[in-house]
Structures are given as C-alpha cells and as structure tokens.
Amino acid sequence: MDFKKKPLKKRSITVAYFYDHLSSRLSIKLKKLNQVDEEKRKIYERDIHRPGLALAGFTNLFTYRRVQVFGNTEIWFLNHLKPNERLSAFSNITRYKVPCIIVTNNNKLDDALIDMATEAGIPIYRTSQTTTKFIYMITDFLDDQFAQYQHFHGSMVDVYGVGMFITGRSGIGKSEVALDLIERGHRLVADDLVVVTRKGESVLIASGTELVRHFMEIRGLGIIDIEAMFGIRAIRHQKRLEVVVELLEWDPAQEYDRTGLASKTTDILGVEVPLIQLPIYPGKNITVIAEVVALNYLLKHYGYDAAEEFDKRIQQQISARAEASGNIGRRAIEYFEHDFE
Numbered sequence: 418m419d420f421k422k423k424p425l426k427k428r429s430i431t432v433a434y435f436y437d438h439l440s441s442r443l444s445i446k447l448k449k450l451n452q453v454d455e456e457k458r459k460i461y462e463r464d465i466h467r468p469g470l471a472l473a474g475f476t477n478l479f480t481y482r483r484v485q486v487f488g489n490t491e492i493w494f495l496n497h498l499k500p501n502e503r504l505s506a507f508s509n510i511t512r513y514k515v516p517c518i519i520v521t522n523n524n525k526l527d528d529a530l531i532d533m534a535t536e537a538g539i540p541i542y543r544t545s546q547t548t549t550k551f552i553y554m555i556t557d558f559l560d561d562q563f564a565q566y567q568h569f570h571g572s573m574v575d576v577y578g579v580g581m582f583i584t585g586r587s588g589i590g591k592s593e594v595a596l597d598l599i600e601r602g603h604r605l606v607a608d609d610l611v612v613v614t615r616k617g618e619s620v621l622i623a624s625g626t627e628l629v630r631h632f633m634e635i636r637g638l639g640i641i642d643i644e645a646m647f648g649i650r651a652i653r654h655q656k657r658l659e660v661v662v663e664l665l666e667w668d669p670a671q672e673y674d675r676t677g678l679a680s681k682t683t684d685i686l687g688v689e690v691p692l693i694q695l696p697i698y699p700g701k702n703i704t705v706i707a708e709v710v711a712l713n714y715l716l717k718h719y720g721y722d723a724a725e726e727f728d729k730r731i732q733q734q735i736s737a738r739a740e741a742s743g744n745i746g747r748r749a750i751e752y753f754e755h756d757f758e
Contacts, residue, residue, distance in 0.1 A: 424565035432458040447542040451535040463559040481513035488548035492524040511537040521548040566614040573606035576711035580656040585664030597704040608633040615686040624655040667698040677724035
C-alpha cells in the first residue's frame, strides 16, 4: 500500500469551535466578558502569544493571528498606566484582527478596554487557570487541531496494547481479520477508513471518522455495530499506530522473509513504522499470526529480538565447530611431528 500521500492540515478553526471544545474536552471554564460573533474570528496557528511587546508599542513582529493570552505581567503593565496611555497601549492589539483574548488568573480588565475589543469584534474570556497551566493545556489541544493528518484504507486494532494497522488490497480480508481479533478480546479503533494524525516528531495517532466510527462492513453480511454487538470493552476511540501488517496474496514465485533479520519499515507522514508483510492463502490463521506480531513487537520493545538471538546462537555454533576443527588439526600435526622425531 502506498502511504506516501501528501499530508493534510487544517487551515483554521473558529473561535466558537475553540470555546466549545475547551469546555467539553478539557473542562476549562471560560467566562465571556463581551458578546461578539465568535464564528467570524478564526485561529490560524497552534502557538500561543503573550503580547507584552505589542502592548509596549513594538508591533513589527506581532503574531496577531494567534490566541492572545493576558497573564499577570500584561495586566500589571496595563494597570500601571494612566487611563489614556492604557487605551493607547490596548489599541496596539485591537487594531489587528486577533482571534481572541484570554485573561488568566481571574485577572480583571477595565470596562473601557473590553468596550474597545467589542467594537473591534474581538472575543474576550477570563479563566481562573494560571497562565502556565492554561497555555500548556490549550497548546496540546491546538496541536491536535493543526497537526498533519491523512486518511488511509484499512483496519486499526489494539492487540495486546499494540496499535496494529492492517492493510492490503480491497477485499483481501482486512475486516474479517479485525473481527476475529475482536472476538478474541482485542479492541477495534476504526475499520475501512482510518484517520492517522502526526503528533510531535514521531508519534502517530489513529482514529476513526465521526460517521463510520466502530461500524464495520463484512462482505456478504453487511454493516455491523461493534460497540452494540461486543460492548464497550471491544472498542477504543484512538490508539498510537505502532506496527503495520500488510496482507498479500500468496505468490509461489515470490521470496518471502523467513528469518525476520531484514526488518522492513514504511513511511507514514514522515515517521518510519515497522512493516510486516504476510502472504495469505486458504487455511492460514492470520489472526493468530497477528497476535504473535504484537507480542514479538513488545519483546523487541523491551530489548529481546528472537531473530537476532537465533542468529547469535548459529554464529556461536559455527565458531565452536571451527575452533574444534582447528584443535583437531593442531593435535594431528603435533602427533605426526612427534612420530617423525
């Protein structure tokens, strides 16, 4: 399967979406300090900005497209200005189309400044969270929103805690293998259409779409609901993608890996992921092999590689026999030398 697709990325999210999801997903309580149309304001970047320099008048490098956070420092600076100077400093913010302003630590903002923001159409919120904690929490949320992602065709299953993505040509039996794994107590993340998101430098998170999440199509049977049929224990909403299992049709003329020494990887969104290619034919138990793939991955993760261990033993046997042969040769030479003397 070709994983080298051009990654997708959200261009923006609305402030209304940002506000709603902070409340529902992160349980962060934001109090609205003014009433403006939050749908018209959009966030374009994952990073947060503290506009201390902009308030002081330096706006040459003002990253106004980010969420603006007013902490103790910003509020203290404004409160120690004269009223007209305070309005002038705050105008350095409101003359730009910033997405929103969030005041942390339950700090208060002058009504005159709130009125300026309202006239400019900028939403203002207040939270009791400390500045450091609040920035940490919403940065993680925004990182999810603006992370690179891609849609792939296959089945994503949690097998013994290992995120396994099963892929292969259409109709080869990916869903059937996933269903058999679920029957054996493993958990479905998504079937048919899997959304893979890159977090940070090397973490891939797989999930399903809102429409088909935890539904599965079995050819000849139709659509089934895994959660309704097997219960909540049989599903999970997302899982880190750690190994790819590609199902291939058996080809007698093809040479397949029989030792596991030549490890293969595949590139997904710039991250190298272990790739296991399994040739299948009638009667072959792919489900058990998939479980062994997960267990073998765990062994390697904890420092034990069966293929390398087996190769080491072979090398030790070869060395031992070579040394024994050398000893026999040396004893034979010593015997003949003694006999001729």
